[in-house]
Amino acid sequence: MARIQASDSLIPRQIFEMPPAAEQLSRENQSSIADSDSQGSGVKLKKQIGLLDGVAIIVGVIVGSGIFVSPKGVLKFSGSIGQSLIVWVLCGVLSMVGALCYAELGTMIPKSGGDYAYIGTAFGPLPAFLYLWVALLILVPTGNAITALTFAQYLLKPFWPSCEAPAEAVQLLAAAMICVLTVINCYNVKWVTRVTDIFTGTKVVALLVIVGAGVWYLADGNTEHWDKPFSGGNLSPGYIALAFYSGLFSYSGWNYLNFVTEELKDPYRNLPKAICISMPLVTIIYMVTNVAYFSVLSTDEILSSDAVAVTFGDKMLDYMSWVMPFAVACSTFGSLNGAIFASSRLFFVGARNGHLPAAISLINVNCLTPVPSLIFLGVLTLLLLFIKDTYVLINYVSYVEALFTLISVSGLLWLRYKQPKAERPIRVNLALPIIYLIVCLFLVISSCSQSPYEVGIGTIIILSGIPIYYLTIHHPVKWLADTSQSINLWCSKFFICMPNQDKFD
Secondary structure, eight states: OOOOOGGOOOOOOGGGOOHHHHHHHHHHHHOTTOOOOOOOOOOOOOBBHHHHHHHHHHHHHHHHSSHHHOOOHHHHOSSSHHHHHHHHHHHHHHHHHHHHHHHHHHHSOOTTHHHHHHHHHHHHHHHHHHHHHIIIIIIIHHHHHHHHHHHHHHHHGGSTTTTTOOOOHHHHHHHHHHHHHHHHHHHHHHHHHHHHHHHHHHHHEEEEEEHOOOOOOOOTTTGGSSSSTTTOOOOOHHHHHHHHHOOOOOOOOTTTGGGGGBBBSHHHHHHHHHHHHHHHHHHHHHHHHHHHHHHHHHHHHHOOOOOOOHHHHHHGGGTTTTTHHHHHHHHHHHHHHHHHHHHHHHHHHHHHHSSSSSSGGGTTTTTSOHHHHHHHHHHHHHHHHOTTHHHGGGGGGGHHHHHHHHHHHHHHHHHHHHTTSSSOOOOOOOOHHHOOOOOOHHHHHHHHOOOHHHHHHHHHHTTHHHHHIIIIIIIIHHHHHHHHHHHHHHHHHTTTEEEEEOOOO
């Protein structure tokens, strides 16, 4: 099947070009690559992700700590349990619509990188770089750092049952987790998918325990919380938007499989199939889990809880209540594993396109994984672990994510107009991207009125990437170019790496 040419999203290498010495090193090492193709095209990422692995990645990344820790966000802004359940279902439907739009983009532009690749193809290098810039500063390392800290807090909870664990212990355990997962991701993609499969199964079992306990509680005649399910509902547009933000945050990660399209077996078939299996599954799991929460816990108990699943476990599981903190830890471990795997490919593709130092686009000749990109991401995440106000950055994530998702879906509509005859193995009904665009636009505009400070800071961070783009890429500074070339050569030797030589034609 022909692939779509997306060269208009690629820019001249300039400052981040690979130096001749590194190219010579690549040629010398090329003969030792056992996994080269028959034409000797060099190393490239292997297609090792099947349909089941794809489903596990999507479910594993989406079902992180959110459903265990903070369902209260949706309830807080909805005002009633009935309205909050409607928001949870609509968030799942909206995420499904967005995922189907990304299925069309992912099969039309079969490159790793997700939003970065799609925005670059539709709107050019500068908007794509701005997405990469924000992902580099906020979206990826901040999300990974907070997930790691959540893992450490809940794994240590049984040892400090009546108080918070020491900050130093939490940070060190989180750092150890990041290092272990980075090593696994560097060594073998199969190991990554096995860890994802195991921990996805573990978190689904934990959620089924919650659902089972809730069903047993309801069957025993405890239905008092459902007498007036819509009492106290809040219909203000601003609060509805905030409720959707909280719900969509728990669904975030549905686009992560698009980040690793190049490593997906038969992406034209498996990408849309994985989406169509995983999104309804997650929506059903979230729905029945919230029904269990609302059946057992009162509205006040949920709103006053820092971790709803732990409060649920204390009330229902008695001496087995330790299972819930352990389940949160397992959930975050699996979620972070999938996030590291997928997001490292974003920086890898950005470097391959010349938007980051070329060293980050190198591939280890033995493991066929982007080792420098993984280590780069790991170092960024470790640095954020020890910044006191790491959690403050998460306030800007929802707005920035919604904005760039809006831009990506706008790109789908623009490409329908700009390239009407381009081959699209998946072609969604035009109504779906239009509906998704309208909802995202509503959320972005509503957030401007409800959280102007966070929106302002997020916008400043996005715009700060413009001078960086012109200084490092459009009009590169010579000493930066020399430094980049030196780092690239060193990484090629130290990590035994070669440049990616996969072709898209």
